[in-house]
Structures are given as structure tokens and as C-alpha cells.
Amino acid sequence: MTVLAVGLQVYEITQSTLAVGLVGGIALVPMIVAGLWGGVLADVFDRRRVLITSATVTWAATAGLLILSAADVAVRASGGRVEVWPFYALTTVITVAGTVSGSAHMAVTPRILPPELVSRAAALSGIGAGVQLTLGPALGGVLVATVGFPITFGVDLVLFAFGFLGIFMLPRIAPEGEPRRASIRTLLDGLAFLKQAPNIRAGFVIDLIAMTFGRPYALLPAVGAVAIGGGPVTVGILTAAFAVGTFTTSLLSGPVAHVHRYGVAIGRSVMVYGACIAGFGAVLAVTLLQGGAAPAFTDVNPVALVAAAVLLVGAGASDEVSAIFRSTMLMTAVPDEMLGRMQGVFVVVVAGGPRLGDLWVGVLATSLALWFPPLAGGLLIVALVAVLLRLQPGFRGYDASDPRP
Template sequence: MSESENEDTGLPADDPSSADGTPPAEHSPAGDAGAAPDAGRRRHFVDLTPLRVSPAFARLWIGAAVSGIGAQLTTVAVGIQIYDITSSTFAVSLVGGIALAPMVVAGLWGGMLADAFDRRRVLIVSSLLGWLSTLSIVALSAVHSHLGTTGGLREVWPFYVATTVNAVAATISGATRTAVFPRILPAQYVPAASALGGISMGIQLTVGPALAGVLAAAIGLPLTFAVDAVLFTAGFLGILGLPALPPLTEVARPGLAALRDGFAFLRTATNIRAGFLVDIIAMSFGRTYVLFPAVGAAVIGGGPTTVGILTASAAIGTFLTGLLSGRVGSVRRYGVAIGGAVIVYGACIGVFGLVLLLAAVGLFGPTGPSWDAVGWPALVLACLALAGTGASDEVSAIFRSSMLLTAAPDEMRGRLQGVFMVVVTGGPRIGDLYAGILATLVAAWFPPLLGGIVIIALVAVILRVLPSFRAYDALHPHP
């Protein structure tokens, strides 16, 4: 990539890995190839080159994967803890509801911090804040465990406060961590790094919740939360291993002016904005998790075990897609890849709704809330459909993230990552509301069946009316 092209995309003209003391990576000129040097091989499994060419990225990735398992562990264990105190599902649901608005603010504010200050320092401070909030959850759980039998801590508001602070810290860290990638990796390896992120997330979403259930039963909730505090160390060490990452240009300090600049840039960034839009569409009309308890109780049957299996299916799809992502570096038409992946996502959501409809009319036989009364054909088909949603969503995520990181200038990456965090936080909440309302008014099968059709139609329209998004070329990235 020539210096002029580096300036256009906001990437440093020098080798970004040199700040870490890493030997210069093999860059492929943008005019010759838009992928890694070995992208021409018929690679199928995940490209591990980013882990080899950048020790800083390797440490950050490993640390995020390990500490992320702990974060998912705490997410599940907090729900168990609050239900243990209140015996109320509504009280459990408030964990996410209370944290939503602070997370939106944190995403925008954290993005500005990532643009204005050394990103390594922002990561250190936000991670320490998250660690302290986890330690406070450990203490609260220990107090409840010790005093619960004699009245003890019956109020749950301290847990809401601690989990909200934890969510805010995680949002800031997430926006900043991803914005770091183009500074420690050559640009041609960013898609592979995004795919590795999908593997990491799949591991977190599969291992974390399962580990929470096992540990909560085996050693109790206080020690379960303490495991998260210990696993956090791996993520923190990965952050400490980063080089200094100060702003490359003069940027506005955090405030309304910086936020206005970010949104002004986004108004001109048609392709990035289209990526955000298709993700909002997918999450708003294609969320299914809120339906799982009803599905396990009355539609497919099997009770809580079915809920766990359905939840894991999408995570497995995400993990397998990351594992088989070796060809992503050779893809140039990001807009087509994103649009196609989300259309497949919509189709899988529609299939899931169709399976629920067929189960509801008795095609797969009688079902009930016990595991002995599960409708096996329906469960298998539903799991396959959900695995498809995880796989297609991961393909979309790889190319949306790569577009955002390579087409946006460095001084805007933090703020755009902040907006991205708002999108990925707010979209699912809207989706939960959409699915919950329609399932209550009609039936559990209706929101995914209708949502799948809506997703396919709206994304097809976007691809039609936005030719620049459809024609996006990774060799010539343009926001």
C-alpha cells in the first residue's frame, strides 16, 4: 500500500508492528492484491498469520478470549444470583435494561476517549474499572451467601449498580480494543483478525455460560465470580503488552464538538453507515433468544435444557465460521459479502420460525416442558437454523468490522467503534422488544417467520439503492 493510500485510509505509513518490536510484516501492495500474501492459496481454515506477525495482537487476542470467558461467566451467574435473591424473572431482566442507557453513553464517550488519548492507556483504565466492579460483585455475593439465611442482603440494587459499572467499562474497552487492530497489524491482515475475533467470541459464548452453571453448583456463586476476577488477569496482561498508541493527528478533546465531528463524518461515510444499517435490521427483526423459554416449555418442549441447547447452537455456528474463515483475506467486495450474509441470516431466522409453526400445529408430535417430552425433529431443525444464523452473522461481522477499520481514518476509528458498540447494544434490545410483543399478540413462531422475510426484503432494497455499498472494493477502501 502506497503512502498516499495509507493517508487516505488513516493507516500509518510505517509498519504498525514496528512499535512493538515485531519484525516488519510482508505487505502486499494495494495495487497488486487486497489480501494477505498467501491469500491466493486455497486456504479454508482460519488464517493465523495475524498472531504470527504481531505478538502484540497475539497477546491482546489471547487475553481477550480468556478474560471474555470470565465476563460471560459473570453475566450468567449474576442472573442466577438475582433470581436466588428475588425469585423474579423480571428482576433478572432488569440487569440489561438498567445498563442499556449507560452503555449507549459509554459507547459514544469511550469512542471519543479512544480518539483523543493513548488507546493503551484508555484500555488500562477501563479494564481496571471493570475489574474493580467484578470484585465488588464478589463481595456482594459473599455477603449474601453469609447472611442470607438470617435475613441478610435482600436488596438487589447494589448488584444492578455493580453490573452497570461493569457493562460501562466493558463497552469502553470493546470500542477501544477493536480500534487498536489497524495500529498493530498491516492492513491486509485486518479481515483475518476480525475472523479470529469471531472464534474468540464463539469460545466465550460457549464456554462461559456452561462454566457458570457448573461452578455455581460446585463451588457457589461468590467463588464463581472470583474466577472471573482471576481470568481478568489474562486480558490485562495482553493490554499491558501493547505499545504506546497515541493519536496520529491532532484531534478534538472529548465533548460535544468531537461527537459532532464523528457524526458529521458518518453522514458522509455511506458504506460504513450502510453496514450499521444492515446490522440494525438483522438484530431488530432477527432476535430469537427471548423466545427460547416459551419454546422449551410449550413449542418444542424439553424445558431449560432445550433453552441451553438452542442458545449454544448460534454460538457454535459463530465458532465454526471463524474456524473456517481462511478465505476471507481474498474477498474484495465487502458490501456484497455483508448483504449476502445478512440475507442468509434472514433466511435462517425464517426457517426457525417455520419450524416453530410446524411444531405448534403438532407436526412433530406432542411436546411438554420435561426433557422426556421434547420434539426431537423440531429441536434438530431449530438448532441447524440457529447455527446458520450464528455462521452468517459472523461472516457479516467480519466484513463490517474490516470495512470500518480500513476505510475510516485513524482519528475517527474510536468514535466510529463507539457508534458500532451502540448499534450492537441497542439493536438486540429492540429485537427483544419486537419478538416479545409479537409473540404475546400472536405466537412464538410469528416474529421470526415475519422477521426473516422483512430482513431479506430490506437488505435487498439497500443493496439495490446503494450502488457504492454494493461496489465496495477492499483494494480501494472508501468510507
């Protein structure tokens, strides 16, 4: 809900898709550093303590967004607007803390479950993410349109507080192996391990391709304003549509326990993802050639909205299939003493790819056309993943019954 609200507020202040893309782009370098270092922290300290600390920082930064948004309301009443850079700063803090939290969170799962349940846990995480990403954007779009930005951030603050319960209920989870210090050497040891893990590397590269060239979210404020119409409500619907695909796939993911060729499953699902994103771009191209629409929801183009939502449901479903197998491969093939650092790299890829994608979308949509980034990006995904599978026979033949990094 906060991610959607920040994007909408930045667009309202600047009327620029590039400015929305910069919300993620500016946080990219700090997020990379936080992911790598967060993995080191998860391999050195009690992982429960790392989770509590990072969650506290995230909550405080979200409170800062509420204060800033309330200030914008006051300033706007007198004919002005607040500066946009504090939104970038606070979003960067949230990104950094969330990246550290993600490194520790994923390293906890294989410690509290037997190996045969890890793939089910990955699917269950998809259900949780699907609920969050379905209800959050949908509720965020409605709240922004009806009660404004400050109350939207306030609701998220209250809901976020309940998230601490899950963390506090965890036991102490100290890393296995020899005691280590949080140092550059520890980080470099983790990166050296990655050089010897071709299957893990290939999974990272495929995800980076998908998220860099197939990330449509920075487009959505403009889509709701000038293409499909409907304003914030349309933005919420389209954002939630992706999560509906994620959630539905997770609910129907029982057969993942019987799939062993993870490399093939990952590659094919990401190619389907690229096709769905390209289709979304084609819908935008056709709609804009017909003249676009107005921001009022009464002027929405219903055919375009339904088509775009269906394609994003498909994108969310295929992305979740890939995510289940990529995360399971990582949690079962990497030894525990390296798991935090590999999860740190994983979080950097998962979080960094979308921020590169935001920049890709912002620059090309501003300089060429709103529909061009998803259409061209989706086709690129299909082509690049096909080439990678061809060049990586070891990844293509990965067998879950004999997990090797």
C-alpha cells in the same frame, strides 16, 4: 458466562421473559452514551490506558454480581428473594465499561497490523469470540444447574483476571493526528464525518436491522422452561450453538482475503441470518403447538433441540461472515484520527441493536407468543436488507481494493 447467568437468575426471580429482556433494555441509553464517549476517549488518550481502566471497572462489577447472588441464596433460605434492580444496575455498569473497551480495542487493530492483514485479524477475533461464546454459555448453563449462581460468577471472575495479561502486553498506542481534547466538539466532529461516509452508515444500518429483529437470547430461559425443555442446560446448548457457527466460520475464513465486494457479502450473509432466525421461530411454534415440554432435561424434546441448535449454528455462521466484512471495511476505510469515534458508533450499533432486540423479544413474547418475535423478525430482516441493497448502489458496489467510507 455472566450474561447467561444473569439472564437465568433474573428469570428465576421474576419468571418473566420481559424482565430478562429488560436486562439489556435498561442498559441501552447508558451504553449509547458510553459508546460515543468511549470513541472520543480512544481518539484522545492512550488506547492501552483506556482498555486497562474499562477492564478494571468490568471486573469490579462482576464481583458485585457474585456478592448479590450470594446474598440471594441467603435470603432465599429464609423464604425471601433479593430485589432484581441491582442485577440491572450492575449489568448496566458492565455494559458501559465493555462498550468503552470495545471502542478502544477495535481502534488498536489497524495500528499494529498492515492493511492486508486486517481482514485476517477480524476473522481471528471471530475465533476468539467463538471460543468465548461457545465455552462460556455451555459452562454457565451446566454450572448454574449443578453448583448455583454464586460459584458461576466466581469462576468468571477468576477467568476474567487472565484477560488483563493481553492488555498489559500492548505497547502505548497514542492516537495519530493533531492533539485533541475530550469534548463535545470532538464528538460532534466524529458524527459530522459519519454524514460523509455512506458505506459505513449502510453497514451500521444493516447490523442494526439484524440485531434488532433477530436477537433470540432473551427467549432462551423460557424456551428451556416451557417449549423445548431442559432448563438451564438447554439454554447453554442453544447459546453455544450460535457461537459454534461463529467459531467454525472463523476457522474456515481464509477465502475472505480474496473477496472484494464487501457490500454484497454483508447483505447476503445478513439475509441468510434472517432466514435462520425465522426458522428458529418456526421450530418454537411447532413445538409449542405440540404441547411444549418440562424443564427437566430428561423431558427435553430432542428433535426440537437439534433443529433449533442447527438453525442457531447457521445464524452464528452467517453473522460472522457479515461481522468480518463490516469490521474490515470500518478499519480500512476510516482514517486513524477518526477511527476511535467511528468504532464508538460501531460498538453502539453492535451492542445497542441486541438491547433493542431484547426489548422486541420481551414485549412481543409476553403480549403475543414465544415464537412470534423470531419468526416475524427473521422475515423482516430478509425483506429490509433486500430493500436497502436495492436503494444503496454505492454500498452494493463497494470494492475493498479502493476502500472508501
